[in-house]
Amino acid sequence: MVSAFIDHRLDGVIRVISIINRNSLQPLYCVYCSTEHDCRTVQADVQIHTDHFSFPYGASDVICKGKHVQNATHVLILSQLTTVLNLSSTDEKDSVDPKMEYLPIRNKVARETFKFNFTICISSLFGDYNNVLQFAQTMEMYKLLGVQHVVIYQTKCGPDLEKLLKHYETEGILEIVSWPIDKFLNPSSGWNIKTHKGDIHYYGQLVTLNECIYRHMYQSRYVLLNDIDEIIMPYKHTNLPRLMEDLQSAHPNVGVFLIENHIFPKTQFEDSGKFKRAEWSNIPGINIMEHIYREPDRKNIFNPTKMIVNPRKVQQTSVHSTLKEIGGCYHVPFNVCRIVHVRVPLQGHLTKEQLFVDKRVWDFEQELIPNVDHTLKLSGLLKVSS
Template identity: 20%
Template sequence: MRRLRLWCCLRLCTLQTFANLFVASFLVYNVCVYVSRSSQNEELRPTEAASAVFNPRTLLAPVVTQASVDELPSVGRVPPAADRHDLEPTDVWQNVTFSVGKFFVFSAYFERRMRPRFVRVIATGRVHLPSTLRPLYCRLHFSNGSEATVRAQHRVIKENWGLAYTARFVLCPTDEPPRAVSLFEKSADLGSRPVTVQDVQPSAARLGRFAVCVKPFHYEYNRAVWLVEFIEFHRLLGVSRFIFYNHTVGPDVERVLRFYQSRDLVTVLPWHIALRSQKEVRTENMFAALNDCLYRTMYRYSYTALVDVDEYIVPRQHADYGQLFDLLGGRGRETYGSYIFQNCFFYLYWENDTAVAERLHLSPQQESQFPYLISLYKTRRVRTPHRFYSRSKYLVVPERVVEAGNHQVWEHAPGFRSMNVGEHFGLVHHFRICEFGGFDCMKKDSIVDRTTHRFIRPLAGQVLAVCDAIFGGNCPVAPPLGSPW
């Protein structure tokens, strides 16, 4: 009996040992398989990510075909004149010395919407003209060789910030559109050189549905990657024309502008005026630029957005501007001339969003080489948007607006008004440092808003493809933000 018990114990021990060994072997096998598969996945992920990010023409090509670089004319090809949009820079600032002192003339447009009709000249002069000012006259040059002289009327554009000089309209009454117009004082020999009068009629065929106007570049603006991002983001939203005013830009931005000009997407107008910015006139005479662009796109584009390069009007429920304005335009198609969107600051001092690397499967090394796209990395914003008309930005139906301002329309054509667009339809994503200097803005109540991340793959692909075409590789690093003080 004792031997039987001993034999049973030995058998049980042996079976337990084999069981333990089996379980241990099974666990080791699964761990090895898991590690092996994980290592294979880790070997694949960088390759896929590298293709998605650094070779956008391959993996990302299927999602950017609608607006890819390959669908545009080849590098260096400039479309012939017959194919070009009638928006090319034929206008420059003229410095004309009248009895009032410095006076500047830029462009002219024939105004068909009002009676009596007239030529509207975009000009700049002193806010308060002296009572001793000699009358200013318009000399109208017609295509048949005839000329006519009429007395000019002045109209100051509202925003001048209390500085000595302001953008203004000079109005020259005429029933028929002249070929050109020049300004002069009757008792003086000197006057302005003739300025071509642009006459775009309501029956003209549209060149596109959406255009963007941007205030003048200045201070040697050289954030090339942010400019490419701005253009490509808006192309995804349906914009087909960008109009920029160039006071001064850096070499990288100049290359970007030339690239897009060669593809007939961008119009760049020289913007050199002999006035001191912020001391004599507001921010490179920006209000003249905004109103010139308003009239330059009139009847040529259905909608024009007036924004800066650090501002994005982003739809929240719709894929692009086309879908959004199919809705908004249908609500009072014959009533609204402008569409106002509330502003939200996305302060650049707040942290970068780690979801960019996660969604694009970027390794730390790859992310360090990935361009710094503010619309993707800066997703923390102030919780409560600004009220309407405070920091707002907007789109207009150009022919329904008479005078444009920075944050609102100052005057609509008769019968039209503004629509305040609810934040659930769209917001202005405004990327900047603290507006009053320092870092106190970071203490404001904030939330994370990743609305722009639905564009993350096509935007990344297009920006990288454009940078490759322009710079032969990665996008150039943006200059530092500078001192907040």
């Protein structure tokens, strides 16, 4: 069990985001309580998500339907009927075993006004990831683009990045959700089970993406589902609010907007060196300002997408597209918005002349560079000159 929410779109059922072993399915039961001594038990409807990349454990929804579920405050999922509970009738009130760990139920009230306009969900931060400079540049870029809230599901990271995360958490833009998946399962460090063995795909990424959507169902107008080194960048609009205003007015019923991913190889540097700043020479990580060369699309190869979604129109999501949504999806044209993704090349054989020059990030240099400097100083990572 990960977290529990009322789903108002399905007549107020309780949806428990879960991780289930697909190879040993068994009946599951919901115990939902409105007070400590007012609990009911029903058999659950188990929905295993169709995307699991062949790993044995997958993201799942356990749906609890029954009388007065909307009044419940806590829920527990059981795999077998225990003698502690009186299960002779679903109408009978059962008493709670205090040793069991119940989940609090969220999203009790469906709201139409939101605390945030744009929230970014970063699905997993793990290992010794310490790419400080790129993360600071990405966060400051998103602030300039109109994002108010970023959520990271953290297993672990490098020591310098930890300082930066603490700064952003104190500042209020960053919410860190502890994600100790490695204490329960052997998570894979990749998506391909043949290459990266494990119990569950990529540190449980599919689970955290779904959890993040429900967590922000009534907190955020839009949710961006992308990785820590990707910037969803508008090219025809100055910021994300203007982009979404236009897209949503042109496609009023759509709740899922697919944005193409485009690779900017970290191995190809801009020739003038004007952004190779001495101040950042000791900061670990990639300087995205130096990488303005974009790989061309590859023929006959699917160009993966990430998403901007209205969370109230999504029931289940995968990484590159939704699995169940209301109102359909819209593929945003490449020239309107695309992802700037500075990373190792996918087409490393191409010369600089075979790549496209794309200087969109330079449009923000006057605000971006001082903001990054300011953040690195406050985080204790950049020495303050005397």
